[in-house]
Amino acid sequence: MPIQRSPAxxxxxxxxxxxEMESKGPIDQLVGxxxxxxxxxxKKLFP
Structure with missing residues (x-):
């Protein structure tokens, strides 16, 4: 079951x-x- 964003x-x-977050500041990069x-x-656990 793929994980998807909400249409909203x-x-x-x-x-x-x-x-995209990887191109922002250091905290955003780490989170991304x-x-x-x-x-x-x-994805591997729940194909």
């Missing part, structure tokens, strides 16, 4: 959103990297 949050995928890692783990 726009057209970006979660991956696109967190990849960690969330991308979490999304990968969740």
């Amino acid at each position: 949050q726009g057209r970006q995928t979660l991956e696109e959103y967190y990849q 990297q960690q969330m991308l890692q979490l999304l990968e783990v969740l």
